[in-house]
Amino acid sequence: MNAFGATLARDLRLALRGGGDVLTLVLFFVIVGVVVPFAVGPDQALLARLAPGMIWIAAFLSMLLGLDRLFRPDHEDGTLLLLRQADLPLPAIVAAKLVAHWLLAALPLLLASPLLALLLSMDLASFWRTLLSLAVGTPALAAFGAIGASITVGIGRGGLLAPILIAPLSVPVLIFGVGAIPAGPGPDQSGSALLFLAAISLIACATAPFAAALAINAGED
Amino acid sequence: MIDLGPHALFIVSAYCGVALVVAALIGWTLLDARRTERRLADLEARGIRRRSAGPAA
Amino acid sequence: MSAMTVVSAPKQRWWNRIAHPGQFVAWTRPLLWPLVLCTALLFAVGLWFAFFNSPQDYQMGDTVRIMYVHVPTAWLSQFVYATMAVSALGSLVWRHPLADVAMKAAAPLGASFTALALFTGSLWGRPTWGTFWEWDGRMTSTLVLLFIYLGIIALWRAFDDQLRGARVIAVFTLVGAVNIPIIKFSVDWWSTLHQPASVFRADGPRMPGSILTPLFVMFFAFTFLFITLQLKSMHTEIKRRRVMSLERRAVQGAADA
Numbered sequence: 101m102n103a104f105g106a107t108l109a110r111d112l113r114l115a116l117r118g119g120g121d122v123l124t125l126v127l128f129f130v131i132v133g134v135v136v137p138f139a140v141g142p143d144q145a146l147l148a149r150l151a152p153g154m155i156w157i158a159a160f161l162s163m164l165l166g167l168d169r170l171f172r173p174d175h176e177d178g179t180l181l182l183l184r185q186a187d188l189p190l191p192a193i194v195a196a197k198l199v200a201h202w203l204l205a206a207l208p209l210l211l212a213s214p215l216l217a218l219l220l221s222m223d224l225a226s227f228w229r230t231l232l233s234l235a236v237g238t239p240a241l242a243a244f245g246a247i248g249a250s251i252t253v254g255i256g257r258g259g260l261l262a263p264i265l266i267a268p269l270s271v272p273v274l275i276f277g278v279g280a281i282p283a284g285p286g287p288d289q290s291g292s293a294l295l296f297l298a299a300i301s302l303i304a305c306a307t308a309p310f311a312a313a314l315a316i317n318a319g320e321d
Numbered sequence: 322m323i324d325l326g327p328h329a330l331f332i333v334s335a336y337c338g339v340a341l342v343v344a345a346l347i348g349w350t351l352l353d354a355r356r357t358e359r360r361l362a363d364l365e366a367r368g369i370r371r372r373s374a375g376p377a378a
Numbered sequence: 379m380s381a382m383t384v385v386s387a388p389k390q391r392w393w394n395r396i397a398h399p400g401q402f403v404a405w406t407r408p409l410l411w412p413l414v415l416c417t418a419l420l421f422a423v424g425l426w427f428a429f430f431n432s433p434q435d436y437q438m439g440d441t442v443r444i445m446y447v448h449v450p451t452a453w454l455s456q457f458v459y460a461t462m463a464v465s466a467l468g469s470l471v472w473r474h475p476l477a478d479v480a481m482k483a484a485a486p487l488g489a490s491f492t493a494l495a496l497f498t499g500s501l502w503g504r505p506t507w508g509t510f511w512e513w514d515g516r517m518t519s520t521l522v523l524l525f526i527y528l529g530i531i532a533l534w535r536a537f538d539d540q541l542r543g544a545r546v547i548a549v550f551t552l553v554g555a556v557n558i559p560i561i562k563f564s565v566d567w568w569s570t571l572h573q574p575a576s577v578f579r580a581d582g583p584r585m586p587g588s589i590l591t592p593l594f595v596m597f598f599a600f601t602f603l604f605i606t607l608q609l610k611s612m613h614t615e616i617k618r619r620r621v622m623s624l625e626r627r628a629v630q631g632a633a634d635a
Binding site: 326327328329331332334335336338339342343346347350351353354357358360361364365367369 | 494502610
């Protein structure tokens with residue numbers, strides 16, 4: 101547990117001290133949301149209807165964008181090689197990195213989402229539901245992202261490849277994430293969607309470290 | 322040719338598209354095979370062969 | 379032609395000596411021509427049935443004939459992925475070199491068949507539903523499957539070292555295989571939520587034998603086509619690996635000399 105915590109603390113410290121990476125991602129998230137009104141027009145009612153989906157798309161894109169820093173810096177300076185020979189099994193290390201990635205890439209987005217909700221004129225009730233669905237769904241995005249990052253870490257020019265690989269796999273997260281926000285009239289299935297989303301998140305977080313560790317080991321020997 | 326009714330265009334274009342793609346697949350497979358074989362033959366003609374094949378015949 | 383026979387003489391010899399892949403090629407090469415004949419025959423019979431010896435559907439009219447190419451390609455889009463997933467398992471668990479080769483050869487074939495299934499599906503949808511594209515559960519999940527195939531092809535192209543890449547791609551293929559049922563389920567859930575379910579009546583009424591016969595023949599024709607192409611491109615891939623290792627040797631030899 102100690103080594104797990106050390107890996108986690110190291111990743112957090114590196115990211116927080118090493119410049120504005122986290123801030124850039126949050127900025128990207130906000131900007132994607134801000135661009136929407138320019139594209140669809142400033143109609144308040146329309147924006148409020150689109151807002152949950154837009155916030156989800158913005159979060160999805162920012163999390164895909166932040167994938168490359170998950171393993172690549174460690175791969176480039178040789179740390180990954182050392183981590184593979186550590187006492188702590190590689191899946192546990194990947195799990196620590198996954199937690200760090202969620203804290204660095206998803207939590208700031210959650211904190212920034214009130215700003216977007218305000219700009220897209222969401223009402224309070226659907227904002228809380230959006231925040232809840234983001235909180236439940238982003239671990240799954242982070243877990244899929246870890247798999248994508250581990251697969252492309254050995255490829256020199258793999259920067260764009262990980263998002264391409266991961267986007268189709270993330271379709272269920274997006275569907276249930278937006279589905280968990282009750283929208284308009286019609287049968288309300290948001291409760292079951294939230295449960296499905298939680299299930300996907302739990303399964304993904306439980307299995308992704310093993311899959312990612314397998315991919316790292318396969319690609320590095 | 323039989324009468325395909327009012328939607329003949331859709332039916333014919335579906336079959337034509339499938340034929341085109343299948344032909345392209347077959348063509349690409351054969352072309353790839355021929356190209357690889359030629360490169361292999363070229364290398365062998367230069368006397369390069371794998372270790373287990375022993376000295377050049 | 380004479381040049382061909384000259385170079386094929388030593389080739390036979392090392393094929394017999396090298397381990398698995400060579401044995402594989404030696405064993406399966408005689409199968410290729412019978413498979414080609416079989417495929418051609420099945421296609422001839424199937425097309426004859428499809429156009430001249432099958433009735434119109436009483437609801438869909440002649441557009442039912444699109445089904446004879448749509449259903450087999452849609453079946454292959456999933457069957458090829460299953461082939462890839464099994465090969466991926468073989469490549470990860472047993473490190474079987476042929477599994478790598480099978481995985482790589484199947485990816486472009488699977489992508490093509492998936493694209494064809496979408497193409498014929500949209501051409502079938504236009505006359506029957508009135509639209510080329512419907513965000514229907516089946517179409518959407520097939521589209522996602524196509525993106526997964528394209529991602530796998532992009533991965534194969536990105537790896538310089540194909541042997542190392544194969545194991546990484548095997549991991550991704552298996553992750554995709556586990557995910558595909560989840561994607562299918564979520565997309566079904568989503569499409570029934572967002573649109574009236576009446577758009578797609580399952581498979582319509584029970585199909586009469588006169589429609590089932592051409593469907594069956596075409597189904598086998600396409601499956602045989604896949605098997606034939608898969609075998610041929612596996613042979614090519616094995617040879618390409620030979621070429622690559624020989625080229626490496628040639629460069630090494632040049633460096634030593």
